[in-house]
Amino acid sequence: MLTQIYVKDFILLDHVNLTLEDHMSAFTGETGAGKSLLMDAIGILKGDRISASMVKDGKDKAIIEGVFQVPSHHAVRSLLDEAGYTLEDDLLIVTREFSKEGKSVARINQRTTTIAFLKEVMAALVDLHSQHDTQYLLNPKYHLSLLDRFLQQDALREDVRDTYRVFKKCDDELSQLLHADYSEDDLEFLTFQLNEIDEAMLKENELDELEEELRHMMGYEKVSAGLHAAIQLLDEEEGGLPIIYEAAHQLSGLHYDETLDTYAQKLNDAYYVMQDLTEEIKEYAQSLEFDEEHFHELQDRISYIHKIFRKYGGSYDAVCEKRDELDRTIDGILHRQDAITKLEKARQKAYEAYETQAKQLHTLRMAKAKELEELVVTQLRDLELPNARFHVSIETFAGNATGMDKVEFLISMNAGERLKSLSATASGGELSRFMLGMKTVFTRLQGIETVIFDEIDTGVSGNVAFAIGKKMQELAKDVQVFCVTHLAPVAACADHHYVVEKLQENDHVKTQIHVLDEQERIIQLASISSASQSVSAHAMAKELLEKARRD
Template structure:
């Protein structure tokens, strides 16, 4: 959940620190007090589009910081691991600064990241829905993914199998398309890769050749230093009154001492061992000296060979291994172009086989989707009934596509009829704002359980409803909050009454500057605020009584759901 939020110099907010809790938190206040600005800040924290206009007038930058607590099994761990971000103590800190120039600096747990990475991580933590953003759930392009999410592991496994076969199928299509290009293009391509093939073949490369040549070049380039170092080392060890003589003398005397005192024998054996090792080392150094030979012509040959290899690297790969891989690839391509007809025939056979496999996997995926669409339809109807849309008819409509696609063979769109006798229409054509709000809540109630989102935010999604529908929406928002933290901006007193925590947003003009304040409301303050929401302006004994009744009713509902 979102635990702490800090906002500085953001729009009309000078400085604001908020702590949140589990369950449902409602934000209320007069229009223009800054409720939606707080949501805008959270949206930017989750990777939303930034702008210099967000920076408070006269300040250099806006700063937003949020602390989230996440359980160990949360999908955000996998995303953070993918980007090399460590999570300690089950906490994630998102931070975003926006300068007056419009540039953003984003950090996750102190690590500087791109906006794309912030958005990737933020989307696993925060789900924001506004009056107009609810249209995202009604985007027909997303319906197939929502259904797949609802189907869980069963659809996921089938889709994975389909995707694997689709990858092979798509690769074969690309190969066939490449071989089916016109003769002139194919001839030009063949000329080019044959030249490249011959150039690499002529070079007669061997793996690690460049590394071995560089090592030899280093020896030849530093021949004099190498010879002097070896000669000095050998002279220090071998010769009269040199290192080996003195170590040999020590060894002889220690052997005599060891015959007298057994405690000396261990030291004696160690010195003896070192003497023979030094003797072997001296012989090896002598052999190295005898084998050293300076060959300036060989150095020139190495330089030319390394230059040839580097030329090939610039054209065909950063290493000899990559050049050889490219060599193998164009060898196969030359073979396929030269024998194009037979290659096309072979590829067509493979494509036909892949199409059969893909058709079977696609049909299996479609069958599972239809099975789960029936369950989804039942659950949607149940949710709509609870929101006083019991006459509404929901349908997951399938239409087959002519071509295989990455996500299957299905075109899926959600349809609904909100009144008896009316034909089913796409969700996007649902006209009433209140119906859109209820439809979105019904979908969100179901899909939020499958998306694993930490914090769900509703920004005035209850617009256009009243009476018993308002009460139903309040109860639905509360039910979502029982398994995921919910922050909600609302003008409905029913939503405010059923919340677990009530924050009142107000603004103050001081020294000709507007500042936003947030006040957590206790019981009596909640009664007055809910009373204001009921009456609009004037608070009367009757509206206070109604507010108290709403709070009592909300308490009973919450108690019954425990």
């Protein structure tokens, strides 16, 4: 969850430093006060695009920083661990800085990171939803992925993908062979390529080993010079060995103190150890030799291997794969009918393996679709859509890497209305409620810690508004929920209430945000609901607050 956010010089926000709580928080304020600015700032932490115009007038740069509490069991921890990020006390600090000149930097725990990685991390932690974000729900191409998210059968889906890849590879090779029209020149060229690879006689890890040996040989001159310098320092007349020997000799003649005898003996021992070590260094130095012919052979071999790599894929494994492909192609040309028969059998076997997995996935999708339908309809009933019907349409087709199912969500909002695609049925307000119901179902599955609703209650009022607030309140039992709203019934359902205000100071306009206490909440709710601060308005606001807590 997001525990703290710091915003400096971002559009109208001079300086905001908020400590945020779990459960549900509502943000209200007058039109134009900048209620959505904080959500925009969180969007930038998620990796949204920035522009120089977002830096407050008269300032050089803007800073946005969020502190997230990430449980040790959360799936994103493994992603962070792989990238080398350590979380002290389970805290993740995300920072974006950007200047008037258009320069920007993103950091995770004070370490610079890429926007792509930032997006990947934040997508697992924060879900930001506004009315515009319903567009992906309208597109049927996303409906299969939503159903599969509910299915939670990642291993089976991976099996389907893997078996399809095998089938597709066989199918493509067979198609290529059936439509291939090779000439004698083509066969000659393919044979030349195969022979060139074979004649190279490549070995796994050979290039790394040769380059390591070459590096050693290139360092011969430095190694040799260093060894001879070390030997001189040890063995010459004024070197280490004679000096140690003379020191031991001086002490061994002093018999007046047993301690000095001990020192003399230790120096003698050190002398003989150093003498043996010096001899070993000399022998090693004498064993070194530089074979110029072998040096040039290494260079030629390395250059040749790089040439083969460049021509046939860039690595040992790629060259081996290319060699096998060439071998199969040549064999297919020389023994075309045999190759066709062989590939047809391989293709049939691969398809049967794929079909088995795909049918198993289809059966599970059909069963889970019914369960999803029931859950979504229950959510829609809670959101004052009593006549709504929801259906997951699944049609089978020849298949691809996702299986053999085409999925589309169909809905009917009114009694007696036939099921239609979402884009042809739901109004903006209805879509927002539908999305809220879907998020209530899916958020728990995704591991999302923070869900943000930015004015999704536009176009609703009364009991519908209160139902939306209660649904957010229900969702907030499991995750942190922020909502930007202009409706008192929604704000009343929040555990924490923040007000966003625009202040005019001389020629300077700024927006500030602060949390309300109990009495301030009543005043704010009265202002939102009736634009009045009368005794009756306060009484109604207090009653609304009590109802939200009670129901």
